[in-house]
Amino acid sequence: MLDGKRILLIIGGGVAAYKSLDLARRLMERGASVRGVLTPAGQQFITPMSVASLTGDECYTELFSLKDEAEMGHIRLSREADLVVVSPATADLMAKMANGLANDLASTILLATDKQVMIAPAMNAEMWAHKATQRNLETLRRDGILMVGPGDGMLACGEVGPGRLAEVPDMVEAIEGFFAGGNRPLAGKKIVLTAGPTHEPIDPVRYIANRSSGKQGFALAGALVDLGADVTLVAGPVTQETPAGVVRVDVETALEMDAAVKAALPADAAVCVAAVADWRMKAGSNGEKLKKSKDGVPALDLCENPDILKSLSGMKKGRPALVVGFAAETEKVVEHATAKRARKGCDMIVANDVSHETGIMGGDSNQVHVISDTGVESWPSMRKDEVAQALAKTIADALTQ
Numbered sequence: 001m002l003d004g005k006r007i008l009l010i011i012g013g014g015v016a017a018y019k020s021l022d023l024a025r026r027l028m029e030r031g032a033s034v035r036g037v038l039t040p041a042g043q044q045f046i047t048p049m050s051v052a053s054l055t056g057d058e059c060y061t062e063l064f065s066l067k068d069e070a071e072m073g074h075i076r077l078s079r080e081a082d083l084v085v086v087s088p089a090t091a092d093l094m095a096k097m098a099n100g101l102a103n104d105l106a107s108t109i110l111l112a113t114d115k116q117v118m119i120a121p122a123m124n125a126e127m128w129a130h131k132a133t134q135r136n137l138e139t140l141r142r143d144g145i146l147m148v149g150p151g152d153g154m155l156a157c158g159e160v161g162p163g164r165l166a167e168v169p170d171m172v173e174a175i176e177g178f179f180a181g182g183n184r185p186l187a188g189k190k191i192v193l194t195a196g197p198t199h200e201p202i203d204p205v206r207y208i209a210n211r212s213s214g215k216q217g218f219a220l221a222g223a224l225v226d227l228g229a230d231v232t233l234v235a236g237p238v239t240q241e242t243p244a245g246v247v248r249v250d251v252e253t254a255l256e257m258d259a260a261v262k263a264a265l266p267a268d269a270a271v272c273v274a275a276v277a278d279w280r281m282k283a284g285s286n287g288e289k290l291k292k293s294k295d296g297v298p299a300l301d302l303c304e305n306p307d308i309l310k311s312l313s314g315m316k317k318g319r320p321a322l323v324v325g326f327a328a329e330t331e332k333v334v335e336h337a338t339a340k341r342a343r344k345g346c347d348m349i350v351a352n353d354v355s356h357e358t359g360i361m362g363g364d365s366n367q368v369h370v371i372s373d374t375g376v377e378s379w380p381s382m383r384k385d386e387v388a389q390a391l392a393k394t395i396a397d398a399l400t401q
């Protein structure tokens with residue numbers, strides 16, 4: 001519940017601005033008071049009148065308004081709140097925040113405030129992926145700005161990809177999570193995580209794959225977000241739903257996964273849960289399907305894929321402070337995983353027995369051994385979401401000690 005909490009809601013200029021009206025209502029239902037600030041661009045989508053009517057307070061729009069400044073100056077506006085929420089946070093608002101610009105009411109409040117700021121970005125997928133936006137995002141994360149979303153999917157412009165405003169219930173949850181406080185040891189930490197299998201094409205219709213469902217990795221991504229981390233989840237082809245608040249990048253092959261992980265750096269931690277295919281076809285099939293021939297069975301000429309975990313662990317510059325790997329073993333689990341940790345150079349390795357009879361690969365429960373330089377911890381069998389929560393805490397401890 002948000003009883004008595006004062007939220008300053010800055011509404012930027014995006015098609016999703018209308019969702020902020022619903023957000024205001026949902027926050028007020030939970031006992032919060034909401035004061036609205038609408039940017040000039042925001043006014044192209046919704047009106048100050050609708051904001052004022054729904055919040056039961058004045059809607060502030062101008063920096064140089066004699067009336068507003070006399071009644072409630074921008075400094076007071078920025079201070080008389082327990083949390084400042086920017087929704088939708090447009091690329092322009094994020095750029096202003098990251099660079100400390102203050103040339104209108106919203107940006108001036110954001111520079112003047114002494115309160116926590118939470119942004120809910122929303123924009124076209126290309127704008128989101130643009131180096132400038134990603135650079136600004138990085139700066140904002142480092143500045144300790146909290147973030148919810150963006151989600152992935154159909155955008156108002158008709159394109160598909162990351163950039164959808166987070167759903168209102170997810171924003172409410174993030175705001176409640178902030179006020180619940182104390183349980184966000186990973187706030188301000190950026191974590192990149194791989195999950196799922198990779199598919200390595202043999203020809204346009206066939207591929208090499210494995211049985212990984214992505215369940216454990218997705219659950220861990222969600223558990224890390226719950227502890228306040230900004231998580232980029234690089235996912236192989238799986239049918240899992242993206243946990244709220246996670247930024248998801250979909251890939252198919254090991255080479256794509258490697259590139260997406262590198263693009264998501266720098267990060268405070270990297271967690272490699274993915275069951276990356278060790279091999280791919282040396283040469284493509286030139287886009288043609290392999291045909292049966294009387295010369296016999298075709299030879300699959302394979303070459304090795306990059307080892308993402310090993311290359312992250314071995315980075316000379318900009319290595320994540322914590323690199324965590326997973327070891328899927330079918331025998332001598334702890335012994336093999338301990339050797340794997342040394343071979344790959346990661347700080348921590350989470351080992352599990354994936355032999356068929358355990359039902360772990362693709363199943364709902366998991367029994368893991370956590371191996372680090374402090375020794376081996378063998379945990380009891382738990383549901384994958386429970387393992388995820390316990391691992392998230394272990395990662396938080398390792399990152400914040």
Ligand code: CTP
Nearest residue numbers: 272273274276305306307308309325326327328
């Ligand atoms: N991994 C990776 N990139 C690869 C292969 C593996 O990042 N190309 C990561 C996995 O995400 C996991 C760890 O390495 O965190 C261990 O993977 P696993 O498949 O168990 O080990 P392998 O390196 O394949 O060794 P082996 O085949 O000997 O078991």
